[in-house]
Amino acid sequence: MSAAVSPTLSAVLRAERHQLNERFAAARVRHPDLDAEAFAGFIRGAVDPLVGAVARTRFERVADVTLAAYDIALELIGQKLVGRSARTPHVGGAWRRILPEVAPLIAAAPERMITAVCNASHHLSSTTGARPGAWIELMARLGGQCTDSSMFLTLGQVAAWRAGMAHFRESAIAAADKLPEPLVLAAIEAPKARWAEVRDRLRSDPWYDPAAPNETSATARVVARVGAFRGFGGFFIEPPTAAMADGQIIVGSGGEWWLLSADAFGATFHRATREEFDRGRAASGLPEGISVRGATAMVRGCSVSLPDAFGEVTSACASRTTLALTSAHTHAVLLVALPVA
Amino acid sequence: MGLRDAFQRVSQSPTNPHAAAAPRTFDVADLYRGPVSPADEQSAAPATPLDEKLRQAYFWIVNTAIISPHYDVEFNQGPPQSFVLGDVKSRLTLPSAQSYSSYVLLPLLTFATRRKCLFVGGPGRGKTASAILMGVLSGASVRDVRRAMQHGHPQMTVADLLGNPLPADLVSAQRIEDIRISWRSWLGMRVKIIDEYNRIPTRTQSALLTVMGDNYAEILNHIYECPDSAWFLTANDEQGGGTYQVIEALRDRIDVIVQALAFNPRFLSELLVRIEQSVRPEEVVPRQIIFTEAEVDRLQGEIHGVPLPPEVRRRLEFFASQFEFFEGAAEQFEYKTKDTARLAGVEWAGLTAQDTGRDRLKDLGCQTRNGLSVRVLMTLLVYAKALAYFRGNRIVELDDVRQILPFVLRDKLVPDSDAPFFDAPGNAKYRVDRVGWLRQMFDLSCAEYDRLNLDAEDPVAALAAEFRQGLDGVSRTDARARLVKIERLIAEWSKGRKLYGNLYDDLLSLKYMHQRYTNYLRWLETQ
Numbered sequence: 001m002s003a004a005v006s007p008t009l010s011a012v013l014r015a016e017r018h019q020l021n022e023r024f025a026a027a028r029v030r031h032p033d034l035d036a037e038a039f040a041g042f043i044r045g046a047v048d049p050l051v052g053a054v055a056r057t058r059f060e061r062v063a064d065v066t067l068a069a070y071d072i073a074l075e076l077i078g079q080k081l082v083g084r085s086a087r088t089p090h091v092g093g094a095w096r097r098i099l100p101e102v103a104p105l106i107a108a109a110p111e112r113m114i115t116a117v118c119n120a121s122h123h124l125s126s127t128t129g130a131r132p133g134a135w136i137e138l139m140a141r142l143g144g145q146c147t148d149s150s151m152f153l154t155l156g157q158v159a160a161w162r163a164g165m166a167h168f169r170e171s172a173i174a175a176a177d178k179l180p181e182p183l184v185l186a187a188i189e190a191p192k193a194r195w196a197e198v199r200d201r202l203r204s205d206p207w208y209d210p211a212a213p214n215e216t217s218a219t220a221r222v223v224a225r226v227g228a229f230r231g232f233g234g235f236f237i238e239p240p241t242a243a244m245a246d247g248q249i250i251v252g253s254g255g256e257w258w259l260l261s262a263d264a265f266g267a268t269f270h271r272a273t274r275e276e277f278d279r280g281r282a283a284s285g286l287p288e289g290i291s292v293r294g295a296t297a298m299v300r301g302c303s304v305s306l307p308d309a310f311g312e313v314t315s316a317c318a319s320r321t322t323l324a325l326t327s328a329h330t331h332a333v334l335l336v337a338l339p340v341a
Numbered sequence: 342m343g344l345r346d347a348f349q350r351v352s353q354s355p356t357n358p359h360a361a362a363a364p365r366t367f368d369v370a371d372l373y374r375g376p377v378s379p380a381d382e383q384s385a386a387p388a389t390p391l392d393e394k395l396r397q398a399y400f401w402i403v404n405t406a407i408i409s410p411h412y413d414v415e416f417n418q419g420p421p422q423s424f425v426l427g428d429v430k431s432r433l434t435l436p437s438a439q440s441y442s443s444y445v446l447l448p449l450l451t452f453a454t455r456r457k458c459l460f461v462g463g464p465g466r467g468k469t470a471s472a473i474l475m476g477v478l479s480g481a482s483v484r485d486v487r488r489a490m491q492h493g494h495p496q497m498t499v500a501d502l503l504g505n506p507l508p509a510d511l512v513s514a515q516r517i518e519d520i521r522i523s524w525r526s527w528l529g530m531r532v533k534i535i536d537e538y539n540r541i542p543t544r545t546q547s548a549l550l551t552v553m554g555d556n557y558a559e560i561l562n563h564i565y566e567c568p569d570s571a572w573f574l575t576a577n578d579e580q581g582g583g584t585y586q587v588i589e590a591l592r593d594r595i596d597v598i599v600q601a602l603a604f605n606p607r608f609l610s611e612l613l614v615r616i617e618q619s620v621r622p623e624e625v626v627p628r629q630i631i632f633t634e635a636e637v638d639r640l641q642g643e644i645h646g647v648p649l650p651p652e653v654r655r656r657l658e659f660f661a662s663q664f665e666f667f668e669g670a671a672e673q674f675e676y677k678t679k680d681t682a683r684l685a686g687v688e689w690a691g692l693t694a695q696d697t698g699r700d701r702l703k704d705l706g707c708q709t710r711n712g713l714s715v716r717v718l719m720t721l722l723v724y725a726k727a728l729a730y731f732r733g734n735r736i737v738e739l740d741d742v743r744q745i746l747p748f749v750l751r752d753k754l755v756p757d758s759d760a761p762f763f764d765a766p767g768n769a770k771y772r773v774d775r776v777g778w779l780r781q782m783f784d785l786s787c788a789e790y791d792r793l794n795l796d797a798e799d800p801v802a803a804l805a806a807e808f809r810q811g812l813d814g815v816s817r818t819d820a821r822a823r824l825v826k827i828e829r830l831i832a833e834w835s836k837g838r839k840l841y842g843n844l845y846d847d848l849l850s851l852k853y854m855h856q857r858y859t860n861y862l863r864w865l866e867t868q
Contacts, residue, residue: 029614076377123372123375161369170367171370
């Protein structure tokens with residue numbers, strides 16, 4: 001291994017040889033099918049560039065960074081999250097794209113930073129509806145502007161929401177308050193706006209996208225079509241129906257129930273219970289001014305333009321900001337943004 | 342991360358996920374939780390709920406310490422897959438919900454409830470190692486646990502077990518109170534281990550009984566009060582066939598018996614790793630699963646607080662009422678019990694031969710030589726609550742009772758191997774398989790409960806509910822009406838109905854209520 005890596009990494013590997021070999025043996029106990037070749041490849045292709053980047057900024061931290069990276073790499077290879085058998089390309093992608101860009105932060109807190117990036121990219125890649133690639137690009141682009149690891153981690157939270165983790169919306173908006181204004185505005189792609197104003201609008205309207213502020217919010221409009229047939233990577237084995245329970249959209253399909261979180265940045269589904277769904281069904285009834293008949297939805301006297309072939313609406317429920325519609329013709333839930341009062 | 346660390350990994354929470362309660366909140370801080378855990382995370386983590394910690398301990402033991410791939414405590418969510426194999430139609434069931442190995446689960450529940458568990462099984466199957474692990478979970482060092490472990494042997498004296506008077510005091514003391522006692526250190530342990538207890542001489546067993554039963558030791562009028570503790574005993578033969586016969590009172594103090602099942606050679610590689618890496622699991626117990634004394638106190642309180650709903654309790658009552666009744670044992674109704682027969686010392690076979698009228702194949706009471714004691718029933722309730730708690734449930738379910746029952750009753754309900762049931766086709770195995778026998782008895786009892794539709798039609802329960810509301814304010818007319826109701830019910834039952842255990846207990850309950858109303862009525866009339 002040492003012949004193919006940089007002299008800097010090679011020196012650390014030689015110096016810590018005994019300890020590193022013992023750690024490898026320990027990982028083999030936890031993961032008997034640990035792929036030594038894949039591990040060596042990851043050391044060469046991902047750990048070495050990171051160590052090189054750290055060496056260019058804080059050489060004295062190279063050994064600590066190497067040891068932390070080595071341990072985490074072992075765990076990632078063992079769990080098949082990186083390397084040639086990886087279940088997702090995004091954890092390895094996040095390591096390669098983001099970590100070298102924030103080398104000074106890695107040098108200061110290697111274990112915390114590397115772990116956070118790997119866990120976050122895994123979290124995004126295992127959340128249906130999220131866009132891990134977008135998160136990685138955003139973090140690679142803006143991570144270097146962070147002055148410490150806490151700022152970087154907060155930026156990562158905002159970026160995750162921006163990359164489709166709609167269920168994090170409220171806590172991400174609260175977290176964004178801790179970031180410098182230019183950084184948070186860059187993260188939500190509204191560089192010329194003022195954060196205080198943007199934040200207020202975000203809080204009142206989940207369908208407001210600061211990157212496209214001209215989108216009208218005065219009339220009801222179809223904003224998303226979320227969920228899919230299980231055979232195509234979705235959750236539903238039959239066309240779903242929706243109900244509103246405790247202000248949240250609960251979707252049922254084939255004896256399974258899901259909570260739908262959605263906003264302008266994306267939509268995610270989370271396991272729910274039949275009780276929640278039944279509670280929603282029992283309390284169902286659309287708010288005043290909203291009605292659905294056949295294949296037509298009316299909001300405050302105006303007809304909502306539904307997609308062709310959506311068919312007759314089988315269920316409808318609405319919160320203050322969102323109308324959810326389902327049909328027997330599709331495995332998706334149609335989301336309509338309601339005009340903000 | 343070193344080799345020791347590899348053996349110290351604890352399962353990630355939640356270990357037994359349940360459906361989330363709504364409405365829920367999502368915290369963006371969860372973004373950074375995932376498959377990689379920083380080394381300092383666990384120390385900074387908020388306190389784990391104790392049921393979760395108990396499950397983590399269980400999973401650490403089964404994944405790392407005790408190789409027991411036997412999921413014999415089965416739970417299902419929906420119908421399980423089941424296969425019939427071999428000429429004698431052996432059934433293999435693949436449970437559809439999280440199931441457990443009794444060999445690890447029962448000792449853990451014993452640890453959490455501070456009761457007494459007996460490990461049985463052939464030599465070299467890890468009985469002592471498992472007991473030591475429980476000692477380490479209580480926070481004691483491996484060295485202390487080993488040193489405090491009592492090894493039964495034929496020469497073991499009371500002094501060996503409890504301690505000695507100081508020799509100097511024996512010579513110089515003028516009064517017995519002046520003799521100081523050097524108590525054995527194990528008496529103060531929170532987990533007490535008696536290895537091979539069936540090799541202890543009978544006299545020393547009696548001293549042990551005092552410690553186990555009453556939690557104190559006595560030498561020369563000096564008393565040592567032991568702390569509340571969990572007990573783990575081992576024996577190669579649960580029938581007391583060691584060097585000495587185990588006295589019945591001592592056996593009765595044991596709450597659960599768990600059998601060390603055979604080692605599956607498919608898992609030999611895991612033994613190999615231990616040899617190659619020189620790792621002994623009891624020496625690498627992760628600190629996250631060590632329980633402080635206060636935590637075990639809290640565990641006990643939380644377990645006792647798990648409610649047992651009336652519909653489950655009723656089935657348990659119905660089951661328990663099957664066994665004590667013995668029609669031919671006495672003339673007076675209250676004494677028609679197996680205990681009466683036992684105390685008389687009359688030959689059992691002669692008594693059972695007189696038993697007539699009832700279907701001896703169907704009557705569960707005919708399968709046993711005794712009934713259930715109060716101690717056993719209390720133990721059963723505690724362990725059922727502990728199992729429900731361990732599974733993260735808010736209330737005890739019927740399955741908790743069904744699964745725990747054989748381990749509690751294993752040595753307590755003595756089968757009558759001459760009973761016709763054991764001669765019926767396919768039942769001979771139950772002479773050997775106590776766990777299977779007890780479980781099928783509970784199933785049969787529940788089936789009979791359903792057949793009698795006792796959930797919906799239980800006149801005694803209705804009368805008892807009325808009685809429990811109290812006698813204050815009950816008028817003379819009402820009291821008389823209730824007495825008549827009771828008498829009518831008994832009269833109805835007496836018309837050609839055969840007397841089974843459950844009916845016997847119901848009749849005794851009716852007699853009790855009748856007596857209370859009679860006394861009340863008498864009192865009213867004197868006012």
